[in-house]
Amino acid sequence: MSISNSVNTNAGAMVALQNLNKTNSELQEVQTRINTGMKVAGAKDNGGIFAIAQRMRSEVSGYSAVQQSLDRGMATTDVALAAGEAISDLLIEMKEKALAAGDASLDTASRSALNEDYKALRDQIGTIVSNAEFNGVNLIDGSQTDGFIALANADGSNSITVGTENLSLSGTIVTITSTSSFSTATTAAAAASAIGTSLDNVNNALARLGTKSKALEIHDSFVTKLSDALETGIGNLVDADLAKESARLQSLQVKQQLGIQALGIANSAPQSVLSFFQ
Structure with a gap:
């Protein structure tokens, strides 16, 4: 194939310029990856991978909300458990006072002193119940008809419900009334029996709350692991291998210098036409 000697068209310079432009484009891409640490920073880099990564990011964001909901649920349940355990301890003390007062040989003054302790x-119990609140939610005063509903998945379609337990006086769990007291051995024995029933009920309620608290804790641990796995998956899709990009950068820099030299050689070629006219 013959090569035309022309000052109007320099095919060699065109080819050299095309190659140099391609090298510069690749060099810019590598520099962007090194600057951002990502091989897919936007849809222009790889539309399919970017769409998948964005969907996964949405799930991670959703699981962040789930974890916050579960954390609130655990805190609310833990407050209810602490209050319930305190009430259980109080009932044990009250039963002790009532049983002591049920002794027929006890004098009136001693029984009256025991009654004052009992009433205190x-x-x-009422004070504890009214103050067992976290973030405006009280699970043991009967005010939360639906209990606490915690998110369980990223789209909000599943949830974990912690039921309410009414530990207020005169309720179905704590059957003793807010005016409960005793003045005789007979009324003290009756109070002790009522307290025994209430104590069993409270302990059953604590078992239910404890089970739900454990369920929230287990699910929170699972969601944390799932969110971490998604984060790792996103990184595998979009993060750049900086060691590889560094090596590629040096290669392209050398290639760029060679391209510049090749373009210079190609641009000097038309000067040879002048020798034809000497």
């Missing part, structure tokens, strides 16, 4: 413990 009784009133403390």
